[in-house]
Amino acid sequence: MINIYMHRQCNIDVIVFWKNILRIMIGWIPALLVGVFINCAFDLTNIYVFAAGVIIYSLVYCMSMWLISMNGKEKDIVKSILHVFKKERI
Numbered sequence: 375m376i377n378i379y380m381h382r383q384c385n386i387d388v389i390v391f392w393k394n395i396l397r398i399m400i401g402w403i404p405a406l407l408v409g410v411f412i413n414c415a416f417d418l419t420n421i422y423v424f425a426a427g428v429i430i431y432s433l434v435y436c437m438s439m440w441l442i443s444m445n446g447k448e449k450d451i452v453k454s455i456l457h458v459f460k461k462e463r464i
Contacts, residue, residue, distance in 0.1 A: 403438075
């Protein structure tokens with residue numbers, strides 16, 4: 375019912391909306407698999423192993439979001455934010 379309401383009252387193309395949601399969800403799969411592997415394969419009670427797992431998971435998540443989930447406009451936004459941080463570092 376919500377999809378019908380959003381299509382009729384809010385003029386949202388629900389098909390395109392759900393295609394975008396699916397693309398985002400597909401981008402989560404590599405990070406999910408890496409996270410499950412890290413959680414099952416390593417003893418995360420050691421702070422160094424835990425920190426390494428967090429770093430590896432975060433890198434995989436960022437890469438999969440960039441390569442799979444983000445569209446061109448979203449990538450441009452991230453690039454502009456990174457450019458500001460790079461500028462301020464100088």
